[in-house]
Amino acid sequence: MKVKSLILSLMAFTVIALLAFSYPQEQKKGAAWKVPAEYKSKANPHKGDAAAEKLGKAAYAKHCRSCHGNLGAGDGPKAKNLETFPGDFGDAKWQATVNDGELYYMSFIGRDEMPNFETKITDEEERWGIINYIRSLKK
Numbered sequence: 001m002k003v004k005s006l007i008l009s010l011m012a013f014t015v016i017a018l019l020a021f022s023y024p025q026e027q028k029k030g031a032a033w034k035v036p037a038e039y040k041s042k043a044n045p046h047k048g049d050a051a052a053e054k055l056g057k058a059a060y061a062k063h064c065r066s067c068h069g070n071l072g073a074g075d076g077p078k079a080k081n082l083e084t085f086p087g088d089f090g091d092a093k094w095q096a097t098v099n100d101g102e103l104y105y106m107s108f109i110g111r112d113e114m115p116n117f118e119t120k121i122t123d124e125e126e127r128w129g130i131i132n133y134i135r136s137l138k139k
Ligand code: HEC
Pocket: 029, 030, 031, 060, 063, 064, 065, 066, 067, 068, 078, 082, 084, 085, 086, 087, 088, 094, 103, 106, 107, 108, 111, 112, 113, 114, 115, 117, 130
């Protein structure tokens, strides 16, 4: 009898442990970004440039959409495997608190789970075009 109840409690423990580990973890929100002054003061030489935005839209689909999602809501197919929420580009409040230079730093230098794109995206017009495209996602 004793062995049987020991086996039963071991089984119960295993089931509980499996459930606990497979339960989806809540994504944490990234801390505020510390953007170096030289990036913060970077002006966007392609502001309002529709041709650049078109380049940016295509580059976004290729490099960013998998995590950030179609409309930048942070819900791309790869997002569920991330520990950190990628942010919501549609959020007007967030859009108002970051300038283009800061967006440039976050987008191409990155940190932690946000990849660095300095060697993957080298064209400046394409880079600023991505920033313009992120701006167009504001709701
Ligand atoms: C592998 C997934 C992944 C890809 C691909 C990716 N990102 Fe991110 N991105 C993240 C994550 C995760 C964060 C949040 C990081 C943090 O706060 O530490 C983030 C944060 C950002 C932020 C800051 C958002 C905020 O609310 O603070 C910007 C801007 C950004 N990414 C732009 C881009 C751009 C532009 C691309 C494509 C060139 C891109 N990302 C590709 C995962 C990704």
